[in-house]
Amino acid sequence: MIYTEEYRINSHDCDLNGFARPSAILRYMHETANLQLNEYGPSNDALRADGKAFILSKINLSFYCALKAFDRIRVETWACESRGVSFYRCTRVLKDNDLVAEMVGVFALVDINNKSLCRVSDIKFGFDEESTMLELDLPARFRIPEGVDLALQGEYTVSYSDTDENMHMNNTNYLDLFCNFLPDNKNNRVITAVINYQSEAPIGETVKIYRGEDDDVYYFRTVRHDGAVNSESRIMVDRI
Numbered sequence: 001m002i003y004t005e006e007y008r009i010n011s012h013d014c015d016l017n018g019f020a021r022p023s024a025i026l027r028y029m030h031e032t033a034n035l036q037l038n039e040y041g042p043s044n045d046a047l048r049a050d051g052k053a054f055i056l057s058k059i060n061l062s063f064y065c066a067l068k069a070f071d072r073i074r075v076e077t078w079a080c081e082s083r084g085v086s087f088y089r090c091t092r093v094l095k096d097n098d099l100v101a102e103m104v105g106v107f108a109l110v111d112i113n114n115k116s117l118c119r120v121s122d123i124k125f126g127f128d129e130e131s132t133m134l135e136l137d138l139p140a141r142f143r144i145p146e147g148v149d150l151a152l153q154g155e156y157t158v159s160y161s162d163t164d165e166n167m168h169m170n171n172t173n174y175l176d177l178f179c180n181f182l183p184d185n186k187n188n189r190v191i192t193a194v195i196n197y198q199s200e201a202p203i204g205e206t207v208k209i210y211r212g213e214d215d216d217v218y219y220f221r222t223v224r225h226d227g228a229v230n231s232e233s234r235i236m237v238d239r240i
Contacts, residue, residue: 001127002078003036011069015185017240020067022190023175025101026059029091030172032075033105040126048165052118054087054107056171060136061103061193071095078130085109085117090134104134142194142234144219148212153181156222157206168200178220178233181209188237195233199224 013024037043047053067073073095080088087107093100109118144150156177164170169177174195179185201207207222207230216237222230 002076002130003032003039003127004074004076005032005035006072006074009067009069009071009073014069017066017186017189018068019189020069020071021176022061022063022179022193023172025063025067025093026061026103026175027172028073028075028093029077029101029103032077032091033089036077036127042123042125047123048112051112052123053110053112053166055110056105056197057086057108058106058196059103059171059194060105061101061195062136063101063189063191063193065095065098065100066189067095067100073100078132079125079127080133081129081131082120085119087120088133090130090132092134102134102136104136142196142232144212144221144232144234145214148214148219150210150212150219150221153209153211155206155208158201158203160203162201163203166200168202168205171195171197174222174231174233177209177222178218178235181211181220182218182235182237187240189240190235191238192236193233194235195231197231199228199230201230 007028009020013020015021034044073093075093077089077091080090082088085108087109089105091103109120111118158169162169162173175193205224207224210221212219218235220233224230
């Protein structure tokens with residue numbers, strides 16, 4: 001089933017250009033997915049009580065036009081056919097029936113106690129899967145090209161405002177982190193983003209942020225203090 005919610009863009013979600021931040025649009029998408037789970041089950045709390053949790057492993061995002069404060073949007077989300085330990089979810093955002101943004105997300109179902117992966121088929125959902133998988137013009141998998149030189153841009157310590165109940169940086173905050181280290185945000189707008197989430201960044205963790213560039217594509221890698229790769233991203237911008 002396709003689950004739908006309507007929202008009005010919060011003025012505090014807008015950036016220095018007056019456009020909704022990419023991370024804000026991502027939050028509306030994830031909120032809609034959480035509402036579907038909360039209404040039809042199993043909710044995130046129910047999963048946690050059962051010792052399980054969905055951990056986001058990857059997202060592909062496309063942004064087709066900018067949103068401004070008080071714009072009214074409709075967000076549609078649905079679960080796609082899942083395979084093994086991977087749970088697939090598609091989401092799209094519309095304004096006046098015009099497509100604004102799309103996302104494909106891949107989640108892993110994890111046993112909280114021993115960190116092992118669980119089969120998604122072990123979960124009984126209160127809604128049916130949809131057969132339609134969004135076809136985004138983005139790579140299904142990506143690696144940072146060998147020819148791209150990654151240079152250290154700075155460090156960031158995960159704090160209270162970044163975290164959720166899992167006590168690590170919430171997945172929606174990574175887009176803010178990357179955008180903080182994009183050059184010339186005043187004249188550029190993010191149009192695509194691919195993020196691979198590779199290891200958690202718990203509260204108090206300091207990550208190093210590396211960035212490389214190839215034309216209008218920026219590549220990011222965040223690395224924890226123990227040397228483990230925390231995340232990698234491919235972000236494309238367009239001139240405003």
